[in-house]
Amino acid sequence: MAVIEYQHSAEDITPAQLNGFFVGWPNPPTPDVHLRLLRNSDAVMLAVDTETRQVVGFITAITDGVLAAYIPFLEVLPAYQHQGIGQTLVRRMLERLQDLYMIDLLCDTDIQSFYEPLGMYRAVGMCARNFARQSGQ
Ligand SMILES: CC(C)(COP(=O)(O)OP(=O)(O)OC[C@H]1O[C@@H](n2cnc3c(N)ncnc32)[C@H](O)[C@@H]1OP(=O)(O)O)[C@@H](O)C(=O)NCCC(=O)NCCS
Structure with missing residues (x-):
């Protein structure tokens, strides 16, 4: 099994390290x-x-730094899934955000059971998507 290290900055990362996401x-x-x-x-x-x-998993958060944070992205490359990497990423991000009041994310119902052992609970949400902008370009 691969040895994984975790880092909380992307400053030293290059695009060549980001493949398959x-x-x-x-x-x-x-x-x-x-x-x-x-x-x-x-x-x-x-x-x-x-x-x-290579980066094999990532999680991001955006926050007002006062009360609220939103987690838009969590992904682990398929070849690295089911090794506890996703749980570790979420756990470490929740620790980083622990001084805030609310931490929200949107997910499909079939993945809610992944987040529950990490201390999150089920909620109902709404969203809007502009698919013409999906690539960010
Ligand atoms: C969700 C995701 C990040 C999980 O990453 P991971 O590294 O495989 O997760 P872990 O190994 O920490 O999982 C631990 C446990 O959580 C549960 N779990 C993991 N992935 C799950 C999923 N997709 N649905 C439901 N439960 C899941 C399992 O019980 C798993 O234990 P197991 O490996 O013994 O079956 C990964 O499947 C992924 O990148 N999926 C595609 C992108 C995505 O759906 N992101 C979330 C957006 S809300």
Whole structure:
């Protein structure tokens, strides 16, 4: 099993380390756009394979720094799933955000059971999507 290290900054990451994400997206962001969204997020946690130096999982948060945070992205590359990386990313991000009142995310119902052991609970939400802007370009 790969040795994974976790880091809370994308400053030293290059686009070449960001491959294979946004699985199933018809119009995915390029690695350059991916890196931009990581760097522009208020908080980020990355899982890096110490051997290949590839990023294999990431989570981001945006926050007002007073009461609220939103987690727009969590993804672990398929080949690295079911090793506890996703749980570790969420746990570390929740620790980073622990001084805030509310931490929200949207997810499908079949993944709610992934978040429950991490201390989150089910809620109902709404969203809007501009699919013409999905790639961020
Ligand atoms: C969701 C995701 C991040 C989980 O990452 P992961 O590293 O595989 O998660 P973990 O190994 O920490 O999972 C621990 C446990 O959570 C549960 N779990 C994991 N993925 C799950 C899923 N997709 N649905 C429901 N439960 C899940 C399982 O019980 C798992 O234990 P197991 O491996 O013994 O079955 C990963 O499946 C992923 O990137 N999915 C595609 C993107 C996505 O859906 N992101 C979330 C957006 S809201």
